[in-house]
Amino acid sequence: xxxxxxxxxLKDLELKANEARKLVIEMLLEAGSGHSAGSLGMADIFTxxxxxxxxxxxxxxxxxxxxxxxxxxxxxxxIRYAVMAMSGYFPIEELKTLRKTDSRLQGHPHxxxxxxxxxxxxxxxxxxxxxxGVALAAKLDKKNYRTYVIAxxxxxxxxxxxxxxxxxxxxxxxxLTLVIDRxxxxxxxxxxxxMPLESLKAKYEAFNWNVLEVNGxxxxxxxxxxxxxxxxxxxxxxxxxxxxxxxxxxFMENKxxxxxxxxxxxxxxxxxxxxxxxxxxxxxx
Amino acid sequence: xxxxxxxxNQKIFEEDVEEKAIRxxxxxxxxxxxxxxxxVVVLTGDLSESTRVEEFAxxxxxxxxxxxxxxxxMVAIAAGLAISGKxxxxxSYAVFSPGKNLETIRTTIAYNQANVKIAxxxxxxxxxxxxxxxxxxEDIAIMRALPGITIFSPCDAxxxxxxxxxxxxxxxxxxxxxxxxxxxxITTNETPFNANVHTFWVTKNPKAVIFAxxxxxxxxxxxAKALEEAGVEVSVANVSTIKPADEDTVIKLAEDAKxxxxxxxxxxxxxxxxxxxxxxAKKHPTPIEFVGLKDTFAESGKPKELITKYRLDExxxxxxxxxxxxxx
Numbered sequence: 001x002x003x004x005x006x007x008x009x010l011k012d013l014e015l016k017a018n019e020a021r022k023l024v025i026e027m028l029l030e031a032g033s034g035h036s037a038g039s040l041g042m043a044d045i046f047t048x049x050x051x052x053x054x055x056x057x058x059x060x061x062x063x064x065x066x067x068x069x070x071x072x073x074x075x076x077x078x079i080r081y082a083v084m085a086m087s088g089y090f091p092i093e094e095l096k097t098l099r100k101t102d103s104r105l106q107g108h109p110h111x112x113x114x115x116x117x118x119x120x121x122x123x124x125x126x127x128x129x130x131x132x133g134v135a136l137a138a139k140l141d142k143k144n145y146r147t148y149v150i151a152x153x154x155x156x157x158x159x160x161x162x163x164x165x166x167x168x169x170x171x172x173x174x175x176l177t178l179v180i181d182r183x184x185x186x187x188x189x190x191x192x193x194x195m196p197l198e199s200l201k202a203k204y205e206a207f208n209w210n211v212l213e214v215n216g217x218x219x220x221x222x223x224x225x226x227x228x229x230x231x232x233x234x235x236x237x238x239x240x241x242x243x244x245x246x247x248x249x250x251f252m253e254n255k256x257x258x259x260x261x262x263x264x265x266x267x268x269x270x271x272x273x274x275x276x277x278x279x280x281x282x283x284x285x
Numbered sequence: 286x287x288x289x290x291x292x293x294n295q296k297i298f299e300e301d302v303e304e305k306a307i308r309x310x311x312x313x314x315x316x317x318x319x320x321x322x323x324x325v326v327v328l329t330g331d332l333s334e335s336t337r338v339e340e341f342a343x344x345x346x347x348x349x350x351x352x353x354x355x356x357x358x359m360v361a362i363a364a365g366l367a368i369s370g371k372x373x374x375x376x377s378y379a380v381f382s383p384g385k386n387l388e389t390i391r392t393t394i395a396y397n398q399a400n401v402k403i404a405x406x407x408x409x410x411x412x413x414x415x416x417x418x419x420x421x422x423e424d425i426a427i428m429r430a431l432p433g434i435t436i437f438s439p440c441d442a443x444x445x446x447x448x449x450x451x452x453x454x455x456x457x458x459x460x461x462x463x464x465x466x467x468x469x470x471i472t473t474n475e476t477p478f479n480a481n482v483h484t485f486w487v488t489k490n491p492k493a494v495i496f497a498x499x500x501x502x503x504x505x506x507x508x509a510k511a512l513e514e515a516g517v518e519v520s521v522a523n524v525s526t527i528k529p530a531d532e533d534t535v536i537k538l539a540e541d542a543k544x545x546x547x548x549x550x551x552x553x554x555x556x557x558x559x560x561x562x563x564x565x566a567k568k569h570p571t572p573i574e575f576v577g578l579k580d581t582f583a584e585s586g587k588p589k590e591l592i593t594k595y596r597l598d599e600x601x602x603x604x605x606x607x608x609x610x611x612x613x
Binding site: 070110111112118119120121122123125126129130131132133134135136137138140141159160163164166167 | 357
């Protein structure tokens, strides 16, 4: 069961999310490549998962009753790595090895390289299917863990995504929760220009899913949405989380050019300064 | 003569040799596995009858998943089940799986080292009347190129059953290659099945060795017998494990015979022909002739007519042996 957030815990989570953003900027600067916008946009959701929602044990990553958090759009792994390190899965210093030879932190996550990663991902459209397999196994084994899967909005273009959505609806996988990072950008531009997705809500409803829409940069609202589906028995749930890509760094926010780009030294310096001073946004989110 | 140690079907050269579809062995093994191991689960993409998973589905409905015509979804769900402790068998036609869903297999099963068994059905031009769209003739090449995958290509229904049972014991990805039509029974229940290349037709002074995989092993045996009657001694080896390859036996047999013929219902490129050539080029260069599809798609037709037209039959194998001996 996920607990309600009190003001103190919320403040702590917001500070942690900001800390994670700073780590992301430092990692990407050191790596010289990687995906800035989505990683920053998802900082609040990953922080909420690792520090409040998930039943997990960083000292025992294979604990069989842990909740599973599957990342479908593997390219935002810098934020996952940052939050995992902050949780104690591995030393913070190791974040500097991202994308380098001999590192456990592959450019796109590789399950067998790093304990705590549930799947290998990066090629889009495959995460929901794998999460379905994990959720089916939970039902077969009569386990109570929940399976969460994060997917991007751009990967809703993939046929495999809808194969999975159809299957989960048919099989009423109520132990599965999908979070879509609805940040409206993908590599070639805004999603509604590249390949229109709206109405996403109506599409998922038509496939027999429970659909919630939240502000993905508001931790309280996100946690409430997660809590609200715990007792739902009939359907899988999708939480369409509207996030601001590049959140926290003014010159990256909502710019699709930052989808697959890392900051240079000057940009990183400016970004870190904005994050250090909180730039006003986190408290208003 | 037939290798007496392998307890092969002694009626193999008789006119009324018993025939059975290789895919039937898969279906029988799944039911046995279902009884023995509660972690065995089965998925199919709208092909439960023709991939022979129907009996498993009827006996163990809670462990059977119908995914519809969605091969990417099928194998990625299988990957999710596997990393959660299940032993999934995902069955479809090989043109779709591992054809259509290659990258999904690559990422979620091979690179991920997920314990999934991919059953590719309707391989080769033996598929017949459905035509080239449904005849998988490049699946071995595709799967051979993926690191960490075991590949079984059984020669008859008995071997298919043993390969399927064996695959469940392997903790890692396995590709199982099956064909549709009834083909002669070559082995028996007692014939050993393991990762080694076994010599099915033995002779004292072979002038060539024929390496065959799948049901065409029968045609290789027919050719060996005809060659013997014509005064040419050859040995015939069954390569039912394509990967990891039994390199030592391949080299030893090539050393003894000094000439090699490979036989497969598959493209020579990347198939058994490619495999044997790679092994020998590296360690013991030997003249080779290749019987298989020569960079071409086939067509609709009766399986036996296609096998003759595309030069995969005993006559083609016989001719290839004659040709390679001249080069040795």
